[in-house]
Amino acid sequence: MVEVLTRHASVLTADQTSAVIALCSQVFQIDYAWYMDLCPDRMHVLGYVDGQLVAHALWLDRPLRVGRGPWLRSAYVEGVATHAAHRSRGYGAAVMRRVQAEIAGYDLGALSPAVPAWYATLGWERWQGPLWIEHDGALEATPDDELVLIYRTPCTPALDLHAALTAPWRPFEQW
Numbered sequence: 001m002v003e004v005l006t007r008h009a010s011v012l013t014a015d016q017t018s019a020v021i022a023l024c025s026q027v028f029q030i031d032y033a034w035y036m037d038l039c040p041d042r043m044h045v046l047g048y049v050d051g052q053l054v055a056h057a058l059w060l061d062r063p064l065r066v067g068r069g070p071w072l073r074s075a076y077v078e079g080v081a082t083h084a085a086h087r088s089r090g091y092g093a094a095v096m097r098r099v100q101a102e103i104a105g106y107d108l109g110a111l112s113p114a115v116p117a118w119y120a121t122l123g124w125e126r127w128q129g130p131l132w133i134e135h136d137g138a139l140e141a142t143p144d145d146e147l148v149l150i151y152r153t154p155c156t157p158a159l160d161l162h163a164a165l166t167a168p169w170r171p172f173e174q175w
């Protein structure tokens with residue numbers, strides 16, 4: 001059985017922080033500590049088996065705008081990773097289901113997927129319209145090969161998945 005915990009970054013223990021950095025750095029082949037320093041206001045979901053961190057996801061608050069509508073409060077999900085030796089046992093899905101339950105009060109969830117088909121099984125839907133980044137008041141188009149998925153919460157308003165989706169610029173991966 002996987003034990004799933006939800007923790008704000010500010011209350012992670014040193015051991016939990018180290019385990020997240022080790023897991024995500026290994027899975028994504030980047031220095032995940034660098035990335036975490038860029039986003040201090042993060043909510044982590046941690047999946048433990050026998051005291052070992054085997055699966056992880058986090059979300060950030062990020063406004064998103066559909067067409068010319070109001071900015072929506074989205075939970076932007078990143079760092080979805082299961083340790084290579086522990087995959088295909090449902091741990092990633094257990095962590096994502098916890099994320100989905102925890103973000104129920106947001107207007108929507110969103111993420112940029114490496115494995116779109118896997119997220120589809122968890123209820124995520126592909127954004128069909130153009131993707132824009134708002135930077136210094138101007139809109140910058142996102143290259144066509146970028147995919148974004150959204151997750152409808154009980155608070156999600158009616159969405160036109162073919163409309164433009166805009167996010168504010170940030171100083172690292174835009175989606």
Ligand SMILES: CC(C)(COP(=O)(O)OP(=O)(O)OC[C@H]1O[C@@H](n2cnc3c(N)ncnc32)[C@H](O)[C@@H]1OP(=O)(O)O)[C@@H](O)C(=O)NCCC(=O)NCCS
Pocket residue numbers: 027055080081082083086087088089090091092093094112113114115116117118
């Ligand atoms: C994607 C990932 C988090 C899934 O974790 P996991 O713990 O193995 O997930 P689960 O056990 O809940 O689900 C596994 C099932 O999803 C399916 N699956 C895995 N990758 C898939 C893919 N690319 N497309 C479709 N289905 C996929 C598998 O078929 C598996 O089913 P099986 O057990 O019948 O073989 C894990 O493979 C991983 O860490 N990958 C590398 C990092 C990554 O790509 N993260 C996503 C970034 S957006």
